[in-house]
Amino acid sequence: MEKQEQVEKNRKVVEKNRDYRIIRYTPWLVHFNTGACNGCDIEVLAALTPLYDPERFGVKLAPSIRHGDILVVTGAVTKKAAERLKILYEQMPEPKFVIAVGACACSGGVFHKSYSVLAGADKVVPVDIYIPGCPPRPEAILDGIVKLLKKLEEE
Amino acid sequence: MSYKDVLNKLVGEGLLTPSGEVKPHRLIYVFESGKIRELFTKLIDLAGVEGFYVSTIVGTDLMKDGKIRLDYYVVFLPQEETIVFRTFLPRENPEIDSLLDIIPGVLSGECETYDLLGVVFKGNPALKRGFFVPKDVYEKGIYPLRKDAKV
Amino acid sequence: MAITKIIEIPYSLEIPVGPQHPALHEPLLLKVYADGEEVVKVEVYTGYNHRGIEKLAERNSFYRDIFIVGRVCGICNTVHANCYVRALEQILGIEPNNRAKYLRVLAMELERIHSHMLINAVMAEIIGFESLFMNIMLDRERIMKAKEILTGNRVLADYMMVGGVRRDINDEKKNKLLKLLNKTEERVKYYKQVFMEDDTILKRLVDVGIITKTDVLKYSLIGPPARASGVKIDARASDKYDAYDEVPFNVVVKKEGDSWARMILRWDEALESINMCKYILENLPSDGNPVPDEKRLPRRFPPGEAFTRVEAPRGELTYYVMSDGKPMPYRVKIRTPSFNNIINTANVYLGHSIADVPVILVSWDPCISCMERITVLDLTTGERKRMHLKELARGGRKWVSPRYSI
Incomplete structure (x- = not known):
């Protein structure tokens, strides 16, 4: 009887955590800085350190663009960097997704009126998830990635 | 020689004219733009190569006066005192000699001032448009920092 | 060849x-x-x-520019804001009170510690020492927490304003900060020992990229690369802005001039900064509210020009601000240390x-x-x-x- 109860309890815990166990899909991130102040970049870097533990979701930094699944864009897209962003996006194999991290990548941030900036990453590549913040906390970045993965699981 | 003696000597020779200060307490010396190489060669002779470094080059567009003002901020060691050497160039055709061969550290400042304001440093082989400014701006021949630039 | x-x-x-x-x-x-x-x-x-910040700064008011200027660099945003705000204070002719000065120095020194730990972690990763990279990043999170307790945000502090700072600290926060700093000090001492004794690091870094003292001054190099070659330049010691005339510290100088000296110098500076932070927290003056009244700040600035220098973690950072009597600046020039270096x-x-x-x-x-x-x-x-x-x-x-x- 006790054993049965224990099994029930374990099953409930497993059910509750099922949202966080992404077994089939372990995305590899590629990170690209299109003219940022580096605030978002160090938060993306911090999101990959042991304190926030992204590997429980299977999230890792990909070694090359040909292995990447998710493109993480930071920075207000400057005109010179926009061409490279486009080339980088086309080099990624399907299926591919784009996450815009930070206020600058979402809509230009404080730089949206400058002559040298195309305000926002969605003017160059199609964006799936926007993560606002200046800069967003590492927990917010991981939350955005998990939301993207849950959306993919449902499809 | 200490920096005060160097500056007094150059004022005495007529190369520099003291004219006020930039807050806080940075003395300004005005010189003629044609004599810039003579001035810096004498600075190296009197203060020594290890006696100073060129910290910043600031260009300002004074559209109302028809001039472009160029400031060289020089830090004298070991007291770390900042002195401003100021000169004025005509706005229509701003040209000045480059200091690249005697002080290689001015490379970044000169390239930037050329790309953004249009001041030509004669003798600097690394000047080019598009060093910082994006293509569609420099193709129209616009210098973004000028007051009448439409960007 | x-x-x-x-x-x-x-x-x-x-x-x-x-x-x-x-x-x-x-x-x-x-x-x-x-x-x-x-x-x-x-x-x-x-x-x-190129983001066109200087042109952008001429189109916004002086006070909005404090936020734009803070986003020039995310890693050293407090020093950018501090230099700009001090230039404005020189033009206006006002000075913050002592408590505000001490708090400003505390924010800037915390930033110096985290920036130095970050670059050392990146150096460890580049030469292949991945576990050291992960460990340093883990310990760096304590400093980010300390920044969050002091200023309200981890990276972009937005802590400076004309006449003082935006927030005050109380005793509870002070004790938390002291605990975090004490733990970080032990770890920083351990990492410095690793960098001094580990064979891989010594083989990859010693005698690589040597610069002589004459070259440093001819090429206008500043900050840790200059100090690691024997040139004693530090804007904190020469300009003595904010509270640096009262907080005791040493300017660290090394003679070797190679990459190893540059990294060890950064660990030494981090230890100096930790001592400074502890001194500030224990000797904080209480001569009034460090947060100034915003409504009393003028909208139009008198004509004038100011040139301020600050010691960013990477070197000497200079700001030139010129005002001609309007509510927007006439010219803002920023020269960051990496430009020269x-x-x-x-x-x-x-x-x-x-x-x-x-x-x-x-x-x-x-x-x-x-x-x-x-x-x-x-x-x-x-x-x-x-x-x-x-x-x-x-x-x-x-x-x-x-x-x-x-």
Whole structure:
């Protein structure tokens, strides 16, 4: 009887955590800085350190663009960097997704009126998830990635 | 020689004219733009190569006066005192000699001032448009920092 | 000497540029020409990060510019805001009270500690020491927490305002900060010992990228690369702005001038900063509210010009602000330290092997966030290969593990 109860309890815990166990899909991130102040970049870097533990979701930094699944864009897209962003996006194999991290990548941030900036990453590549913040906390970045993965699981 | 003696000597020779200060307490010396190489060669002779470094080059567009003002901020060691050497160039055709061969550290400042304001440093082989400014701006021949630039 | 390889290394570079773009973290392109394994020529190409900040600063009011200027560089945003705010205070002729000055110095020193830990972690990663990278990043999170307790945000503090700071601290926060600092001090001492004794680090860093004292001054290098070659320049000790005339500290200078001296100097400076922070927290003056009244600040500024310098973690940062009597500035010029350190040092790489190029690059402390892929063009066979910067640092060998296969 006790054993049965224990099994029930374990099953409930497993059910509750099922949202966080992404077994089939372990995305590899590629990170690209299109003219940022580096605030978002160090938060993306911090999101990959042991304190926030992204590997429980299977999230890792990909070694090359040909292995990447998710493109993480930071920075207000400057005109010179926009061409490279486009080339980088086309080099990624399907299926591919784009996450815009930070206020600058979402809509230009404080730089949206400058002559040298195309305000926002969605003017160059199609964006799936926007993560606002200046800069967003590492927990917010991981939350955005998990939301993207849950959306993919449902499809 | 200490920096005060160097500056007094150059004022005495007529190369520099003291004219006020930039807050806080940075003395300004005005010189003629044609004599810039003579001035810096004498600075190296009197203060020594290890006696100073060129910290910043600031260009300002004074559209109302028809001039472009160029400031060289020089830090004298070991007291770390900042002195401003100021000169004025005509706005229509701003040209000045480059200091690249005697002080290689001015490379970044000169390239930037050329790309953004249009001041030509004669003798600097690394000047080019598009060093910082994006293509569609420099193709129209616009210098973004000028007051009448439409960007 | 026949050139057999051209290597293009894009790396992120903090280039403070005047008029239009203050502190761009630009992915900078370094074209390295190599003969076999030895570097023969290096060219610098820039332009990816120009954001037009100086022009933007002329179109916004003085007070809005405090926020724009803070976003020139995320890693050293408090020093940018501090330098700009002090230039405004010089033009206006006002001075903050002592408590505000001490709090400003506390925020800037915390930033110095986290920036130095970050660049040392990146250096460890570049030479292959990944577990050290992860450990330093873990300990750095304590300093980010301390920044959050003091200023309200981890990275972009937005803590400075004309006349003082935005928030005050109470005793409870002070005790928390002291506990965090004490724990960090033990870890920093341990990491400095690792950097001084570990064989891998010593072999990769000692005698790589040596600069002499004369070269430092001729090329206008500033900050840790200058101090590691024997030149004693530090804007904190010479200008004595804010509370630096009352808080005791030493200017760390080394003689060797190679990459190893530059990294050890940063650990020494981090220890000095921890001592300064502890001194500030224990001797905080209580002569009034450090937060000024916003409604009393003038909207129009009197005409004048000011030039302020500050010691950012990477070197000397200068701001020039000119006002002509209107509510918007006439000219704002920002010259960040990486501008001098990176563009003017294209000749230090000559004579070294290719694997040393990333090591020398990281020892100037460029902005780390965009260590992108590099392209190696082998001129003899004509093939183009793309490699990660880390692989170049490890000699370009292909690793067996699938993580690094191309």
